[in-house]
Amino acid sequence: MSLFNKVLASVGIGAAKVDTKLFNSQVIVGDQITGIVEIRGGNVEQEIADIYVSLITTYIRESDDKKYTKQGVIGQYRISEKFTISPNEVKEFPLSITVPIDTPISGGKTKIWIETGLDIKNSVDPSDKDYIDILPSKLMQEVLNAVQDLGFRLREVECEAAPSRLRAGLPFIQEFEFVAISGPFRGKLDELEIVFLQQQVNTLDIMMQIDRRARGIGSFLAERLSMDETNLRLTVTTGDLPNLNNKLFEIIQRYS
Incomplete structure (x- = not known):
C-alpha cells in the first residue's frame, strides 16, 4: 500500500500541497508582501528540496507581425532549506518579500500574481497562485x-x-x-x-x-x-x- 501511495504521489495524487496565505494582497511598489506558506503533507512522507516564491506578470511580444503573450518573472525567492514532510503533517513558513521598485502596477491588462511552488524530486511539483494588487509609488x-x-x-x-x-x-x-x-x-x-x-x-x-x-x-x-x-x-x-x-x-x- 505504501509503495502504491508513493507511485500516486509521484504523479501528484495524494502528494503534499502548498497554500500561501497573504496578510496583505495590496502593496505599493518597493514595500513588502507578508504572509504564511502552509505545507500540508499527503498520504506518504516526502522530501521537499525547496519552497520557491515567484512574482510574475505577463507581457506582449511581437514577432513576424504576430503578438504573443509571455510570462515574465519579476522576482524569485527561496524561502526554505530542504526538509521532510510526514503524512498529514502541517508546516508553516513565514513569507516576507520586497516588491522590486520596477514591478509594473496593476491595471488594465496588467495582472500580477505570486506563485508558490514545492520542488519535490521525482514528483509533480505542487504550486499555488495568488493574485496581488500592486499600487504606484x-x-x-x-x-x-x-x-x-x-x-x-x-x-x-x-x-x-x-x-x-x-x-x-x-x-x-x-x-x-x-x-x-x-x-x-x-x-x-x-x-x-x-x-x-x-x-x-x-x-x-x-x-x-x-x-x-x-x-x-x-x-x-x-x-x-x-x-x-x-x-x-x-x-x-x-x-x-x-x-x-x-x-x-x-x-x-x-x-x-
Missing part, C-alpha cells in the same frame, strides 16, 4: 494624477517587450496610454504614452511619447513614417510636485 501616482488633470483619460495599460536600452532588469516595459478627452490638448493629440523608467526615493525618470494628430497636406505620409511622434525623457522629483501640472503642461504643449 507616490511620485508615480502624482504623475498619473497630473496627466488626468490636464484632460487625459487612461485608455490602456499593458506590458510590452522592449530593448535593453529602454528597460532595467526586466524584459519588458509597462506603457500607460492616454487619450485627450477635454482640456487644452483635446483634438491636438492622438494619444500620449508614458513609461516609468528608473525610480529612486525622490526621483522618477519618465519616457513620454507625444503623438500629434497630423493635419493638412502630407498628414498621411507623416502618420505612415511616424513623423508625428515625439519621444522624450524627463525626470520628476519630489520638489516638482507643487508645480507638476504646469511642468507637464509646458512639455506637452511644446511638442503638440
Whole structure:
C-alpha cells in the first residue's frame, strides 16, 4: 500500500500541497508582501528540496507581425532549506518579500500574481497562485494624477517587450496610454504614452511619447513614417510636485 501511495504521489495524487496565505494582497511598489506558506503533507512522507516564491506578470511580444503573450518573472525567492514532510503533517513558513521598485502596477491588462511552488524530486511539483494588487509609488501616482488633470483619460495599460536600452532588469516595459478627452490638448493629440523608467526615493525618470494628430497636406505620409511622434525623457522629483501640472503642461504643449 505504501509503495502504491508513493507511485500516486509521484504523479501528484495524494502528494503534499502548498497554500500561501497573504496578510496583505495590496502593496505599493518597493514595500513588502507578508504572509504564511502552509505545507500540508499527503498520504506518504516526502522530501521537499525547496519552497520557491515567484512574482510574475505577463507581457506582449511581437514577432513576424504576430503578438504573443509571455510570462515574465519579476522576482524569485527561496524561502526554505530542504526538509521532510510526514503524512498529514502541517508546516508553516513565514513569507516576507520586497516588491522590486520596477514591478509594473496593476491595471488594465496588467495582472500580477505570486506563485508558490514545492520542488519535490521525482514528483509533480505542487504550486499555488495568488493574485496581488500592486499600487504606484507616490511620485508615480502624482504623475498619473497630473496627466488626468490636464484632460487625459487612461485608455490602456499593458506590458510590452522592449530593448535593453529602454528597460532595467526586466524584459519588458509597462506603457500607460492616454487619450485627450477635454482640456487644452483635446483634438491636438492622438494619444500620449508614458513609461516609468528608473525610480529612486525622490526621483522618477519618465519616457513620454507625444503623438500629434497630423493635419493638412502630407498628414498621411507623416502618420505612415511616424513623423508625428515625439519621444522624450524627463525626470520628476519630489520638489516638482507643487508645480507638476504646469511642468507637464509646458512639455506637452511644446511638442503638440
